[in-house]
Amino acid sequence: MNGSDTRTKLEEMAGGMVRSIKAGRNPKFVTLARKRSNIIFDPKTGYLKLGRAKEERDFVNVAQAKRFMQTVAVASKCHKFVSEGLHTTIRGLYYQLKYSLGDDVDENIFSEQAESNPLIEDIEVSLDTTRENLNLNANRKGVLAGNMKVMDRFGDEMIEIDCSKQGRSGWAIPSDVDNDIKFVDIKAKYAIVVEKDALWQRLNEDGFWKKENAILITPQGQAARGTRRLIRKLADAGLPIYVFTDSDAWGWYIYWTIKTGSINLAYIGGAVATPEARFIGVTMSDLDRYEFLNRLTMNSSEVDLKRAQEMLGYEWIKRSKPWVSELERMIKSHKKLEQDALQGPRLTFVDDYIKEKVRDGDFLP
């Protein structure tokens, strides 16, 4: 699936509507429902995805005609962007829709962006594609360093970016890591995803990825779509994926989002989930392994405790003894632990922590 396939699909969708009209039938738009009750966790694949419930939109239906027309307007703009080979954002799309009606029309086709956003998702689902293939960039965030190269198209040129020659900065992970971009010469034993940019900088300065032959990634907090997709692609390339976050509600959320996907992105589930990912730490059980950490804990917040309780109710966590033990330990002790605390004894301790855990295969599932 890529951008040019998507162009063809948009044309087929429009063609189907035209045929319906010519044949005197009512043109319809069909997509999978994205409501909560249609989001399921698939234990076989290990990620969140949509179920089979459908949503239809009829042109000849007073309640649905406006949304039908809006959906067609969005699809038509996306077709234009893909044909021009130019990218924008869902906000840029909204302004084009608002502009194109001109001054002569009394009613705006869209009065706010909250109306156009869900229609883009409808089209993604209906055509089994992604926003990136519709030339709509999402927010990007996250950097990478390691022994791999990026071949990126820029204008008419293909540019080679060596991710081992990006100094203190690292390579900034883009929104779209599929179209007109390739990852080559991936020479690494594993990829490690570090929640905080501060720790990524620490490890990068030590040349951790060079010494360990690892791909060092930070999503800079919650992973953006592009970063999740890149992690999926590195797993497809055969690399084990280890995730390293705080031991708190936010850190766990970051991990589970990378691993199983998220409710919001369940509609593109498999493309952005990496069920093979493993959790390297920090863990509450690190308090037994590294004695000094006991004086570097923090009090867990109400949010942490509530989240831990909620997570204990999830099917895929219930089945994992080590996770249940982690969560119960936080709830009992009211303590949490940050990955930054590993810098306590010396700044380079965090390097050794990861090396030891990888060596011992000491991960949570």
Added chain:
Amino acid sequence: MNGSDTRTKLEEMAGGMVRSIKAGRNPKFVTLARKRSNIIFDPKTGYLKLGRAKEERDFVNVAQAKRFMQTVAVASKCHKFVSEGLHTTIRGLYYQLKYSLGDDVDENIFSEQAESNPLIEDIEVSLDTTRENLNLNANRKGVLAGNMKVMDRFGDEMIEIDCSKQGRSGWAIPSDVDNDIKFVDIKAKYAIVVEKDALWQRLNEDGFWKKENAILITPQGQAARGTRRLIRKLADAGLPIYVFTDSDAWGWYIYWTIKTGSINLAYIGGAVATPEARFIGVTMSDLDRYEFLNRLTMNSSEVDLKRAQEMLGYEWIKRSKPWVSELERMIKSHKKLEQDALQGPRLTFVDDYIKEKVRDGDFLP
């Protein structure tokens, strides 16, 4: 001023204290006060800086002894980081301070990070240096593309990064743009700072910086210290600096922070302020120049209106007729304008907008 000068200064500070003690005098720590009343706008230089009010900390003073001791502890850790040539964050520093007391001491030297943070600023001011020179990384954010090269030290190597060969990603601007890093072959007519990454990506895709021979920067919202410092350095290299934001409270704040510095960073004023910067848009007067924008405005929020009113009270804005007119126009019309709206007629319109404004010298001061 750089990291190794700072090491010497830390040693001189400690040496002075030791000499005081040996001579039977009370060791003192002196810094400039950072309270609001000591932050002044200097109309001659055009930026916010500290006044002359001083703050002294005495070792032999019950009220000040603890903070004195804490300040020395912070300075000692920073000296260690600089000597090792390793970097961390103010959070990493906090964990080292917490760790180093060990289990035997009843009272923690620091019970939370809010205690250590201001002491770092005290030391920056007292030694007339910056956090970056103390090997403490700040949050980083912002990317750059254009005809210039970065020479960055990585381990024992100097690495050359060509900012014209970074594809869709751009070069990620680091926290420290002074130590062990150089900018060479800056071949550009001007630098343009674009508030939103989405617009940066739009312009980068069009090869705007290549066609216009400009340095294209986005701070990705409010500019981080590293990005502000880099803008200052590009101005020092002789480039005109143009800032391109939304026409609203947040956009104006981003501009004025780049131009005059900010209250929070007044203590390093000159290092991060670029009074030469000019505001390219979007402006309320664009509504006259580009008719279509009138149907793409948004309603200004309470925050926008309140902020506009506040800004009208500032000395440096009062003196500027065009700014007064911008602010009054928003207040009267209750409208605001986003830079994204320039994509309305076509995605590449934003390129032409900047080119026309630069050609005509149509800037606000």
